[in-house]
Structure formats: structure tokens, C-alpha cells
Amino acid sequence: MDVSKDTPQAAAPATTGAAVPDDAPPAVSRRLRLITLVATFGGLLFGYDTGVINGALPYMTDDLGLTPVTEGMVTSSLLLGAALGAVTGGRLSDARGRRRTILVLAVLFFVGALGCTLAPTTAVMVVARFVLGLAVGGASVTVPVYLAEVSPAERRGALVTRNELMIVTGQLLAFTSNAIIARVGGESGGVWRWMLVVATLPAVVLWFGMLVMPESPRWLASQGRFGDALEVLRQVRSRQRAEAELSEASALAVKDEQQKLGGWQDIRSTPWVRKLMFVGFGIAVVQQITGVNTIMYYGTQILTDAGFAADSALTANIANGVISVLATFVGIWLLGRVKRRPMLMTGQAGTTVALLLIGVFSLVLPSGDGRAYAVLAMTVTFLAFQQGAISPVTWLMLSEIFPMRMRGFGMGVAAVVLWLTNFVIGLVFPSLISGIGISSTFFLFVVAGVLSLAFVKLYVPETKGRTLESLEAELKARFS
Incomplete structure (x- = not known):
């Protein structure tokens, strides 16, 4: 069936997507698992960057001359950045797409982690942690939305919460790597910098991985790109299920456009x-x-x-x-x-x-x-x-x-x-x-x-x- 890029009327007959059995071949299921794995590196970074400060802070106190007030600033600057990053990331993902937003967030994760690692002063550390917060807040919004819109209804709960699993795994990774790095080099100066630089590695994986991942089919439908949406759905659904879900999504997109x-x-x-x-x-x-x-x-x-x-x-x-x-x-x-x-x-x-x-x-x-x-x-x-x-x-x-x-x-x-x-x-x-x-x-x-x-x-x-x-x-x- 040929679905026009711009014409929702050419979509499949109105059928509830969840009611159509998804007898997708194994390759389709593997594709969905790969998309989930790559996207949830955003959750891994979320967890690592919020958890790493627990072990790094005592070591950076002497190097940066932190006081109780500036310790609080270093810790909380990420949370304030996350609040701004959440609403900004949400608006950006609605306007420019979920995939493109995650690519931007991967760059912010990398720049923020590198800035924290190389920070010569408390002021630079606070700014770098704020940048990391922008990425954490944006990821906390965009990754679950992306996964929800790619997932079939009956698997949405399990796939979206893989992101939560990656968050707590990132926190555990931070706690564990902090302990190992402290044991190996605890007496040397700047050991906290090694704790912080680890976060650049999953940021690189996230960026390269998302380059070859598809855009959310629901976002594509909301932009009137129905042919592109169907192409993505066919990557992660059986043909019949993909057409049924496109029918629902395209009808809703037209209605939402009318309601603005x-x-x-x-x-x-x-x-x-x-x-x-x-x-x-x-x-x-x-x-x-x-x-x-x-x-x-x-x-x-x-x-x-x-x-x-x-x-x-x-x-x-x-x-x-x-x-x-x-x-x-x-x-x-x-x-x-x-x-x-x-x-x-x-x-x-x-x-x-x-x-x-x-x-x-x-x-x-x-x-x-x-x-x-x-x-x-x-x-x-x-x-x-x-x-x-x-x-x-x-x-x-x-x-x-x-x-x-x-x-x-x-x-x-x-x-x-x-x-x-x-x-x-x-x-x-x-x-x-x-x-x-x-x-x-x-x-x-x-x-x-x-x-x-x-x-x-x-x-x-x-x-x-x-x-x-x-x-x-x-x-x-x-x-x-």
C-alpha cells in the first residue's frame, strides 16, 4: 500500500492499533530492542551524572577550596539546570523532533562532563554542572517520550521503564567506579577528575548511536509526514499493525492541528x-x-x-x-x-x-x-x-x-x-x-x-x- 507523505486520508482504514496482533518477524523485534538500548544511554548518563557527585565531592573540596555554601552550589546547580533543561528539551523535541533533541543532549552531556573534569575553579565547576543539568533534564523528558512513541501499546510499559533501569544502573556505576577510583588513586591529587571524566564515554556512544536511529513515528505524523511515519513503524511492527497505528496517529494529528x-x-x-x-x-x-x-x-x-x-x-x-x-x-x-x-x-x-x-x-x-x-x-x-x-x-x-x-x-x-x-x-x-x-x-x-x-x-x-x-x-x- 502506498501512503502519501502528506495525505493522511491515504492511510490504512481506521483500526485500533492495539487490537491488531503484532506478529512481527524476529528482525523487527531486534530493531526495537536496539532502539531502546541506544536511547536509554541517555538514562545511563542521567544516573551517572546525578550519582557521581556523592563520591567526588569530598575529594574536590580541597582542590577547589569548597565551603559548605559552594558545596551546595556545586551539587544543586545540576538540579536547577535540569529544571530548565526539562521544559526546554520538551519544547525542542516537539518542535524539532525527539531524535534530533537526543543528539543535542548527547553533545551537552559530553561538554558538561568534560567541563567538570577540567574545571580549574568553583565557578567553572558550577557552570559545567549546570550544563550537565540541562542535559539531564532534557533526557528525563525526551527519552521516555521517544520510547513511548516507538513502543507498541502492550510493550510500552516494559520498554519505557528500561530507561529507569538505566538511570539506577548509572547511579550504581557511579557509586562503584567512585569506590574503585578512590581505592586506586585516593592519595593522589585530582582523583575526582577521573571520576567525572568517565561520563564522557556513554555520551559518545549515545551520539553515534542516535545518528542511525529513526525519528519517532508519532512526531513524524504530528508534522504531517505520514509516509515517513509509516516507514518507521514498519521497522518496529508487522505491516498490518504499522498501517493500523498510522491510521490512528494520522487522524489524531489532523484533529490536533485543527485544535492548535x-x-x-x-x-x-x-x-x-x-x-x-x-x-x-x-x-x-x-x-x-x-x-x-x-x-x-x-x-x-x-x-x-x-x-x-x-x-x-x-x-x-x-x-x-x-x-x-x-x-x-x-x-x-x-x-x-x-x-x-x-x-x-x-x-x-x-x-x-x-x-x-x-x-x-x-x-x-x-x-x-x-x-x-x-x-x-x-x-x-x-x-x-x-x-x-x-x-x-x-x-x-x-x-x-x-x-x-x-x-x-x-x-x-x-x-x-x-x-x-x-x-x-x-x-x-x-x-x-x-x-x-x-x-x-x-x-x-x-x-x-x-x-x-x-x-x-x-x-x-x-x-x-x-x-x-x-x-x-x-x-x-x-x-x-
Whole structure:
């Protein structure tokens, strides 16, 4: 069947894409796996660049003459860059394409990592970390959207959450390589530079890999390039399934073009889109308000306060990274079998109970090995629920719920909320620990967890088992 490049009417008959069996040959499945692997190097870089500072910061303090204030600036400049990078990356991916945006992000990852490695002063380090943040924020939006738009409906959950797996793998890689590099060259000056330069390697792989990857078929359809969209779909679907999905995508693209969706003005003038943005903001806050990044950024300090010696706390922190990776594997498995919304609520309940017990154990158990291992057990439990349920579902749902023509922009704005929430929690956590103690601090997170459960139950829709086009129609009907 010949499909015109510019004429959606020439697409296949209107058939729900998810209803057509995808009996694709093995070569097609291998192509989809390769696309997923290459794109998720963006997630690997996301994880490594956010995790590496944990081990590098103590070593760069003397070399750069960091004070507590400038330590905070070095750490948090990446988070502020990520907030800007999320919304900018989302807009860029809607305007210029997902693939082209990821190529730009690969360059930013490389330049930012090299700038951090060679930084002669604190000011240069802060600027370089901000550039890295732009790349991290852009990747946090663009990679999940790209994967969601390339994936078939029944495999979307598993394939999109491969990015979450690569994020936690990147964090584990950072923790592990930091420990190895510190052991090998810890007494030599500038050892932290070797920790930071490792991140340039996956950035090169991402750039070269994306050069030969296809553009998102949904983005091509949104630009009226229906022939190109069909060509890409045929790379990752059976012929019949590709034509059915193009029919849905092209019809929706025409409708979206008529409604002029895609920017701030449309959010203000379209009530159901505004409500979706509210849901997206809520999902973003729910993911961060568990306090997950207090464990990631201050895990060693929490374990030391619980009673571990400094060396033992560092080793235990690596164990937290291992648990995160294993839990993400479980999360990917679960997403193929259970619905998103119950999974998110289960994760919230589990993290809330774990935080409650961390607070209780810190309050009632005497200092010593008993309290130390009890707190470690609860941080492991917390990360199992967080990385096995909440984080995968968060990034997946944010990549699914927004209309096609503003999917990158919508997810970008939601990710800004996520990164700013991350920044605020990371900024105030040390002060809370110092001011009211670890138990009271975690009790505050427990209260936030209960409120998050209520929000998910009342407002978050189910997204499993629909094509992105049928899901958009459902959400429009629900929120109109």
C-alpha cells in the first residue's frame, strides 16, 4: 500500500492499533530492542551524572577550596539546570523532533562532563554542572517520550521503564567506579577528575548511536509526514499493525492541528488539558515527596548517624544502589502484568511505612549495631518500593498522558515541577535533620506520603493497555 507523505486520508482504514496482533518477524523485534538500548544511554548518563557527585565531592573540596555554601552550589546547580533543561528539551523535541533533541543532549552531556573534569575553579565547576543539568533534564523528558512513541501499546510499559533501569544502573556505576577510583588513586591529587571524566564515554556512544536511529513515528505524523511515519513503524511492527497505528496517529494529528494544541496558550484555553497538567504536576510531586533523593544524596550520612562507621556506611550505600537496580528489574516485570495506578499506590504505601519505621527506629532504639542495621533494612525496603514501583510508573505515565502535539512540552513542564521539588527537598533536608532531628524529619515525609496516596486514588487515571491515541481520547472525555 502506498501512503502519501502528506495525505493522511491515504492511510490504512481506521483500526485500533492495539487490537491488531503484532506478529512481527524476529528482525523487527531486534530493531526495537536496539532502539531502546541506544536511547536509554541517555538514562545511563542521567544516573551517572546525578550519582557521581556523592563520591567526588569530598575529594574536590580541597582542590577547589569548597565551603559548605559552594558545596551546595556545586551539587544543586545540576538540579536547577535540569529544571530548565526539562521544559526546554520538551519544547525542542516537539518542535524539532525527539531524535534530533537526543543528539543535542548527547553533545551537552559530553561538554558538561568534560567541563567538570577540567574545571580549574568553583565557578567553572558550577557552570559545567549546570550544563550537565540541562542535559539531564532534557533526557528525563525526551527519552521516555521517544520510547513511548516507538513502543507498541502492550510493550510500552516494559520498554519505557528500561530507561529507569538505566538511570539506577548509572547511579550504581557511579557509586562503584567512585569506590574503585578512590581505592586506586585516593592519595593522589585530582582523583575526582577521573571520576567525572568517565561520563564522557556513554555520551559518545549515545551520539553515534542516535545518528542511525529513526525519528519517532508519532512526531513524524504530528508534522504531517505520514509516509515517513509509516516507514518507521514498519521497522518496529508487522505491516498490518504499522498501517493500523498510522491510521490512528494520522487522524489524531489532523484533529490536533485543527485544535492548535501545543503551547501555554492552549493550556490556558483548553480545560481538559489544564486538568491533565494538574495531574502531571501531582504525579511529579508524588515521586519526589517520598524523599527518595535524600537517600540518594545523603544516604551515607543517614547510615552514619544511625551508627555505622564511615567506611561501613560507604559500603552500605553501594548496597542501596544494587537494591535499586534489582528492584527496577522487578518493576519492569510487574508493569507487564499489573495496572499502573494500583502499582503506584502500592509503592506509596510501602515507602510511607518504611519511612515511618526509620523514624521510629531512630527514636526508640539505642545507638549501636541494632539501630544501624534496622535503619539499613528500612532504607533497602524503601528503595525496593520506590525504584520497583513509584519511579518506573512516574516516568512512564508522564510519557503517556499528554496529547500528541504537546507531549514533549507537557512532560517537560511536569518534569520542571519534579526537578524543583527535588531541589527544594535536597536543599532543606540537612537543615531539617539539624533542626528537628532525623525522626521528626522522616515523620514529615510520612505525612506527605499519606497525602500522596489520597491524590493518586482521587485523580490519577489508569493508562495500561491503550494505544497513545485511544488513551488521549479517553482522557479528553474524562477531563472535559
